Amino acid sequence: MSESAIAPSVDAVERVSTAPGFFVCFEGGDGAGKSTQVRLLAQALESEGRDVLVTRQPGGTELGAAIRRLVLHGDHVSPRAEALLFAADKAHHVDELIRPALAAGQIVITDRYTDSSIAYQGTGRDLGADEIRDLQRWAVAGVLPDLTVVLDVSPEVGRARRGEQPDRLESEADAFHDAVRQGFLALAAREPGRYLVVDAGLAPEQIHAVVRERIDEAVAAPR
Numbered sequence: 001m002s003e004s005a006i007a008p009s010v011d012a013v014e015r016v017s018t019a020p021g022f023f024v025c026f027e028g029g030d031g032a033g034k035s036t037q038v039r040l041l042a043q044a045l046e047s048e049g050r051d052v053l054v055t056r057q058p059g060g061t062e063l064g065a066a067i068r069r070l071v072l073h074g075d076h077v078s079p080r081a082e083a084l085l086f087a088a089d090k091a092h093h094v095d096e097l098i099r100p101a102l103a104a105g106q107i108v109i110t111d112r113y114t115d116s117s118i119a120y121q122g123t124g125r126d127l128g129a130d131e132i133r134d135l136q137r138w139a140v141a142g143v144l145p146d147l148t149v150v151l152d153v154s155p156e157v158g159r160a161r162r163g164e165q166p167d168r169l170e171s172e173a174d175a176f177h178d179a180v181r182q183g184f185l186a187l188a189a190r191e192p193g194r195y196l197v198v199d200a201g202l203a204p205e206q207i208h209a210v211v212r213e214r215i216d217e218a219v220a221a222p223r
């Protein structure tokens, strides 16, 4: 008997089914172009008559919007408090929006999810990727994406694309953003079947085409 048959991966044990809906997440560093890709994908799916819910973290609910203001635009927040605030946002968000939408058969597209916290708080803030992963898994009660698209951006390109008024996390140094990038890539390498890594330096339409192809395969495949 193979080792994996004796000890199934934690992901296999903890992950709950998202059927009848389908759950897609876009992740990546600041300036990766996630919001453009979220918009292109939602428009394409909606034009085919699919029922789509677009949301983002932090935010998406009234409580989430309040947490977003505190954690991104407020004064200093201690790293552990920051991790807990992002976890609280996701816990509420999953209960209020994501789980009901998936249960109703919608395609949920989210701009950031648990991996952002693992990469930013776990790797970037150095709180420990495994600890933040456990915290996030608990917060979302095993509701994980069917597909996570990582838009891989270098700190230099990300910096050049950011707006004039960076938020608390965007203002961090390149070393922080590089650690975040490595965090995302490590997560994708662990579970290639559930991830798609795309070079964020490609043209938006090229990225969209790669994402579309993978979504079509994934939606058609049994889950």
Ligand code: TYD
Binding pocket: 030, 056, 057, 058, 072, 086, 087, 111, 112, 113, 114, 116, 117, 118, 120, 121, 167, 169, 170
């Ligand atoms: P985002 O919504 O992508 O920013 P914007 O709309 O300004 O482009 O993300 C906001 C910031 O929050 C981003 O720097 C990443 C950070 N973040 C975390 O650090 N942990 C998390 O769990 C999430 C969801 C976001």
